[in-house]
Each structure stands twice: as structure tokens, then as C-alpha cells.
Amino acid sequence: MLSPAVASAAPFTPGNVVVVRVGDGTASLSNAATATFLLEYTPAGVLVQTIPLPTAAAGTNSILTNTGTSTSDAVLTRSVNGAYLVLTGYDAVVGTATLAATTSATNNRVIGRVAANGTVDTSTRLNDGFSGGNIRSAATVDGSSFYAIGSNSGVRYVPFANTGATATVALNTTAPTNNRAVGIYGGNLYVSSASGAFLGVSQVGTGLPTTASQTIISLPGFPTTASAPSQSPFAFYFADLSTTVAGVDVVYVADERTSVDGGIQKWSLVNGTWTLNGVITGATATANGAALRGVNGQTTGTTVSLIASGSSGLYVFSDNAGYNAAPSTTALPSPIATATANTAFRGVAFAPVVIASATLASQAMPGLTVAPNPATDRITVSLPKTGAATVALRDLTGRVVLVPAPLAADQQLRLPTSLAAGVYMLEVQQGSVSAVRRVQKN
Structure with a gap:
């Protein structure tokens, strides 16, 4: 039986942009549990609605808050079938101190699922993962199960509406166990990491695994030592732009650095190796990447419509250069929206759509x-x-x-x-x- 939805907002409009915001603007952000919201914007930057995520439990649904200062948290993804937005958080009342340091048994880690009609469900909980650390991101095919990652515990497989008393599946216990974002593209599972020899995007096993002892392999071409270009990756978006390369062949990676190679990196799969084509940077050298951590896209032919989020705002742009070519957009446009005082933007995704x-x-x-x-x-x-x-x-x-x-x-x-x-x-x-x-x- 499905768990009752904790809240409902207005239906989303297809093509709009949704960004996670932490903070209600009334108090300075800290490492304590902070109210979290979803903001829907038109591509022109008009605010359509603000959806508060629950700060009190309701039935089997949980609180979903985030820390005010953990910039790696609250990555937003959209389900493969397009029907849901997914983000993570903590079952902790607003004000809970040093939130990420709490145990997951005391403050369960939570996966929130938001449908195209605006219904919010926070009934999926973990008490055996990311304890004493951050839960950062989750991904799903159709909302019936999730893959979750964070600062420890590797990749976890979690059924929808999992209770806090039910164990989840640890897909890996070897490096990298500290991950930043997770996504499903072309039928495979990927994570981004910036620790040890994993300094880019990696594949988790083959297909969509649900059992333990999976091997995570860095995509060939991404660095395995502390050298440019990709050293601080977060969210990513894969596209299939070539008719001669099987499967997904281009990936856009948000790199938070505000120095060389920070911004939205474009990589193409060339003869089995991922090659950096170029970087979409900030408008000035001093804010090269604009501390970007969120990215999502939609592909039409060889044109990729992209959205990105970071400390400096919310961006809408595109790349029509196609496979294995420098991006047609080389610098971010002006942001369509910026976070107000005592708030911060986190992850971003295109709005979910109603499916049959x-x-x-x-x-x-x-x-x-x-x-x-x-x-x-x-x-x-x-x-x-x-x-x-x-x-x-x-x-x-x-x-x-x-x-x-x-x-x-x-x-x-x-x-x-x-x-x-x-x-x-x-x-x-x-x-x-x-x-x-x-x-x-x-």
C-alpha cells in the first residue's frame, strides 16, 4: 500500500526549472537542520511557486530538512521516466545542531519523491547509511526504488517507502564510498566523486544493480590523480549525440571550482576514452565556474538545453555544437534568479511531467x-x-x-x-x- 503524501502543491509546468533552496531567509545559515524548499521558475526567471518540504512528520512521512552550510547536499535529480523529482535530506527538526554529524539511527536519512502533480512524499528512510555523514543525492527510474549516495556508505539501493527499521543494500564497500551525485543514463548507474583516485564520473557495476559487491570504475579519460581537468565534480547529465557511438556519448559535469576548468565541463566518448571538449565558464575570470554544483539537461537532436545552479544563481543556456566539439556556449549568461539573503540554492532539474x-x-x-x-x-x-x-x-x-x-x-x-x-x-x-x-x- 502506498504511503500517504505529506503535502501537495500546484502541478508543475513542463519545461520549467526547479531548484532546491535551503533557508527561509529569517536566520543566517549554519550547520543546523534548515527548512528546505523547491522553487519552480519559468526559463525566463519568473517564480511560479515555492513548495515547502515537511518540517513536521505526518503519518508515515518524515521531516525533510538539510544543513544550511553543507553545499554538497540536496542534489536534485529527475526520474528516468520524467515523472518525479528526487532529493535527499534528514529526518530532523529545524535547528538540530551539527546535522550531518548525527547518526542515521537517531535522525534517519530521507529520500523525497515529488510528483508532476505537486504531491510530495517523504516516506522513504534509511537508518543504516550515511551515519555521521552527509546524504547528498538519489536517483530513480520510475519512483519505485532509489540509489542513494553521500559522504560515506557507498551507493545504497533503497526501495520506495523503506522504513527506518528496514536495512538497505550496500552496493559497494570499497572506494569510492564518498560520492557527490548519482544518476541513471543509458541503462547504467553512475556517480561523481572527488576522493582518492576517483576525480570525475564513474560507473557502478553494469546495468542497474541491486546486490552487494559491485565494482565502481572511473570512466576512462577522467583523471585518477590530482591533475586538471576534473577535480571537483558534482551533478552530471549524459546525452546521446552521435549516431556512430553506441549509447550515451557526451556528458556535462558541474565542477564547483572558480578557477581553471571550473563551470560546466563537456566530455565526449572518443574511441573508448572520455575527452574534455571545453568548459562553459562564468562571465569573469575571478568567478570562472560560479561555484556550480547542479546541472540537468534535455536533448533534442544534437541540441542540449542545459540548466545549472550554484552559489551565484540559476542559469539557463544550451549547447548545439553536437558530439566531440567545443560547446557552442562558452560563458554562462546572466542568472535568471539568485538566492536571497540567508538562503542558498542547491540542486536543479527540469520540472517533472505527467506520464500515462x-x-x-x-x-x-x-x-x-x-x-x-x-x-x-x-x-x-x-x-x-x-x-x-x-x-x-x-x-x-x-x-x-x-x-x-x-x-x-x-x-x-x-x-x-x-x-x-x-x-x-x-x-x-x-x-x-x-x-x-x-x-x-x-
Whole structure:
């Protein structure tokens, strides 16, 4: 049974920008628990609404506050299916001192899920991760489970509405356990880090793992020693801009430094190695990167619409240079919004969108099953009722990898050997009813 939503705001407008703000403006920011808000802006910088996150528990839903001075916290992500915004925080009343130093048993770490209609849910809790440290970021495919990261505890797999008394899965216990942002792109799981030999973006296992002992590998080309270019990465956004490179092939990384290579870095995958194409910097050399920590994007053809957030404001810009080329925008424009006194901006994402109810497995064609899952070469699609059906397959970027075709009489769907291992969305259409199921190819 779903947990009751703790709050509801107005529905978001697709194409708008949402930024996390800590602080209500009445008191100086400190390391204590601070009220947290989501602010929705138009791309022109018009404030549409301010959504307060809960400062008091309601039923199974928790408080979600953040520290006022931990600039690495409250990274904002959008679910792969576009339906939710996700951020992290702490189950701690406003004013709780030295918040990040508290234990997660005393002050559970919390994952907040915000739907396109404005409903806020903070029922997902952890009491076994990020104790005595920061929880910073979480990512999800469809809101039914999450990957969470922070300053310790590695990457945790957390089901939606996980209770504080229920253990979560530690995907890794070896370096890097101190991470800054997490994201899901092209069917794989990635984190950014700035510790030890991990000074950029890394991949966690293969596909979307849910079990322990995963290996985290720095993407080839990102530095493994303290040398430029990427030394202080935070949020990132992957795009697929080349027709000749399989999967995602460009990544934009927010680097908080206000010196050389600080700003939004653009990297392309060239012959198996990630290569820095250039950096979108601040307007002046003294504020080169504008202390950017949040970034998100939307891709149309070879044009990437980008948004970024940092200590100096909220930015909207684009890059239409395409794959393996210096970004067409070289300097940040003026911010569309800035944080007011005694507040600070944190993570940023495009507004969530309403999706068909069939997107979630429980909401269409009850009884529809796919097996085996994971699969290697074929799956059986068992329909809940007799009748013709068509099936198609998309990757997690939305690209069609198997065009719609009639389901065979034996209800088997063959997976091409050329199809890369990973997670895909199986679309089933029977009459006027459509449904989507998540499948994994090994």
C-alpha cells in the first residue's frame, strides 16, 4: 500500500526549472537542520511557486530538512521516466545542531519523491547509511526504488517507502564510498566523486544493480590523480549525440571550482576514452565556474538545453555544437534568479511531467508478466487475456531499439544478439490498453 503524501502543491509546468533552496531567509545559515524548499521558475526567471518540504512528520512521512552550510547536499535529480523529482535530506527538526554529524539511527536519512502533480512524499528512510555523514543525492527510474549516495556508505539501493527499521543494500564497500551525485543514463548507474583516485564520473557495476559487491570504475579519460581537468565534480547529465557511438556519448559535469576548468565541463566518448571538449565558464575570470554544483539537461537532436545552479544563481543556456566539439556556449549568461539573503540554492532539474498511468507496472494490464527477467536471448510475454498484441522496446533514454511488431503466437520476443546488456522498457499494446514493463538483458 502506498504511503500517504505529506503535502501537495500546484502541478508543475513542463519545461520549467526547479531548484532546491535551503533557508527561509529569517536566520543566517549554519550547520543546523534548515527548512528546505523547491522553487519552480519559468526559463525566463519568473517564480511560479515555492513548495515547502515537511518540517513536521505526518503519518508515515518524515521531516525533510538539510544543513544550511553543507553545499554538497540536496542534489536534485529527475526520474528516468520524467515523472518525479528526487532529493535527499534528514529526518530532523529545524535547528538540530551539527546535522550531518548525527547518526542515521537517531535522525534517519530521507529520500523525497515529488510528483508532476505537486504531491510530495517523504516516506522513504534509511537508518543504516550515511551515519555521521552527509546524504547528498538519489536517483530513480520510475519512483519505485532509489540509489542513494553521500559522504560515506557507498551507493545504497533503497526501495520506495523503506522504513527506518528496514536495512538497505550496500552496493559497494570499497572506494569510492564518498560520492557527490548519482544518476541513471543509458541503462547504467553512475556517480561523481572527488576522493582518492576517483576525480570525475564513474560507473557502478553494469546495468542497474541491486546486490552487494559491485565494482565502481572511473570512466576512462577522467583523471585518477590530482591533475586538471576534473577535480571537483558534482551533478552530471549524459546525452546521446552521435549516431556512430553506441549509447550515451557526451556528458556535462558541474565542477564547483572558480578557477581553471571550473563551470560546466563537456566530455565526449572518443574511441573508448572520455575527452574534455571545453568548459562553459562564468562571465569573469575571478568567478570562472560560479561555484556550480547542479546541472540537468534535455536533448533534442544534437541540441542540449542545459540548466545549472550554484552559489551565484540559476542559469539557463544550451549547447548545439553536437558530439566531440567545443560547446557552442562558452560563458554562462546572466542568472535568471539568485538566492536571497540567508538562503542558498542547491540542486536543479527540469520540472517533472505527467506520464500515462501505464508507465508503472502496477497500473496497467494486471497479470501481464515477462520471464525470464533478466534474460539473455528471449523473453516470454504472458498476456492477461487472449488477443493480438504488439510489443516494442526502448532504452532508458527513450530511444526505440526494437520497433513495434506483432507478438508471436508463442508469446516469445527474441532479443537481438547486437542489443547491448542493460535495462530496457518493454511496451505492450493490446487493443486500447498499453502497458510498460522494465526488463533487463544480460
